[in-house]
Amino acid sequence: MxxxxxxxxxxxxxxxxxxxxxxxxxxxxxxxxxxxxxxxxxxxxxxxxxxxxxxxxxxxxxxxxxxxxxxxxxxxxxxxxxxxxxxxxxxxxxxxxxxxxxxxxxxxxxxxxxxxxxxSRDGSGDFDLRNVHLRHLGYMGRWDRAQQRVIGINFPEADFSAADLTEADLDHAGLAGAVMAGTTLREATLNGAELADAVLTDADLARSRLVRTDLRRIEASGAHFEDTYLTRADLREARLQRASLVRASLPGAILRGADLRQADLRDADFTGADLTGADLTGAKNLSTADFADAVTKGARGFPSQSQR
The missing domain is CATH 1.20.1270 (Substrate Binding Domain Of Dnak; Chain:A; Domain 2)
Structure with missing residues (x-):
C-alpha cells in the first residue's frame, strides 16, 4: 500500500x-x-x-x-x-x-x-505569357544596396512565344531557357541579360541592344538581328542558321562553335570577334562583312587564306 x-x-x-x-x-x-x-x-x-x-x-x-x-x-x-x-x-x-x-x-x-x-518556389505554377502585348515594358529590376548590384527580373524558362516585347527594357534579365519563338523584341534592351539555352527561333530582335549578353547555345534559326548591337556578346555554340545579321554589330563577340550556315552577314561587323570553330557554310554576303582582327581558326565556310 x-x-x-x-x-x-x-x-x-x-x-x-x-x-x-x-x-x-x-x-x-x-x-x-x-x-x-x-x-x-x-x-x-x-x-x-x-x-x-x-x-x-x-x-x-x-x-x-x-x-x-x-x-x-x-x-x-x-x-x-x-x-x-x-x-x-x-x-x-x-x-x-x-x-x-x-x-x-x-x-x-x-x-x-x-x-x-x-x-525556385514556382513549383507547378503556370508561367504562360504567350502572345502577350507588352510594348514599352518598363524596367523591373531593383538595386540591392547590400550586394551593390541589380536583382530581380527572373523569367527563367518562361514562355513568351509570339509575344510583343517591342522596346521592352530587359537589361540584366534572367531569361535562361526561356521560350521566345516568334517573339518581337525590336528595339528592346537586353544588355547583360542571361539568355543561355533560350529558344529564339524566328524571333525579331532588329535594332535591339544585347551588349555583353549571355546567348550561349541559343536556338535562333531564322531570327532577325538586323542593325542589332551584340558587342562582346557570348554566342558560343549558338544556332543561327538562316538568321539575318545584316549590319549587326558584333565587335569582340564570342562565336566559338556557332552555327551560321546560310545566315545573311551583309555588312555585319565582326571586328575582333572570336569565330573559332564556327560554321559559316553557305553564309550570304560573306565578302561584305568586316572580319578585321577576328579569330577564324578552324572555322568552316571561310576562304582558306582568311584563316587566322
Missing amino acids: ALAASSIPGIAALVALLFTWVSVGQTGAQVRIAEGGLVTGRFNAAIENLAASAVDIRLGGIYGLERLMRDSPDDQPTVVTVLTAYVREHTRGSAGGSADTRLATDVQAAMTVLANRDP
Whole structure:
C-alpha cells in the first residue's frame, strides 16, 4: 500500500504532462487552421480587387498577392498562375499599348511582381505569357544596396512565344531557357541579360541592344538581328542558321562553335570577334562583312587564306 501510495504523485505528473502535450498539439493544429483561413481570406480579397474597375484597387490586389506570395511560399505557384493569367487577359489585341502609348500601370505592376519573385518556389505554377502585348515594358529590376548590384527580373524558362516585347527594357534579365519563338523584341534592351539555352527561333530582335549578353547555345534559326548591337556578346555554340545579321554589330563577340550556315552577314561587323570553330557554310554576303582582327581558326565556310 505504501508503494502504491508513493507512486500516485508520479502517475499524476505523467498524466498532467500527457494532457499538456495533447493540448499543445491541439492548439498548434488550431493555429494552423486559423492561419490557413487567414491566407484564404487574403487571397480571396486580392482576387476581388483584381476585378475592380478602378486601377488603384486593382493595384492593391496585385500587391496583396505579392505580399501573400512572400508570406506563404507554398501559395506561390497559384499566385504566379493568377498573375500571368491577369497579364494575358489585360494585354489582348491593342490593350498592351500601341506604338505611341505606355504600358498600362497595373500590367506593368503585375510584371514587376512576377519579375521579382523567387523562381525556385514556382513549383507547378503556370508561367504562360504567350502572345502577350507588352510594348514599352518598363524596367523591373531593383538595386540591392547590400550586394551593390541589380536583382530581380527572373523569367527563367518562361514562355513568351509570339509575344510583343517591342522596346521592352530587359537589361540584366534572367531569361535562361526561356521560350521566345516568334517573339518581337525590336528595339528592346537586353544588355547583360542571361539568355543561355533560350529558344529564339524566328524571333525579331532588329535594332535591339544585347551588349555583353549571355546567348550561349541559343536556338535562333531564322531570327532577325538586323542593325542589332551584340558587342562582346557570348554566342558560343549558338544556332543561327538562316538568321539575318545584316549590319549587326558584333565587335569582340564570342562565336566559338556557332552555327551560321546560310545566315545573311551583309555588312555585319565582326571586328575582333572570336569565330573559332564556327560554321559559316553557305553564309550570304560573306565578302561584305568586316572580319578585321577576328579569330577564324578552324572555322568552316571561310576562304582558306582568311584563316587566322
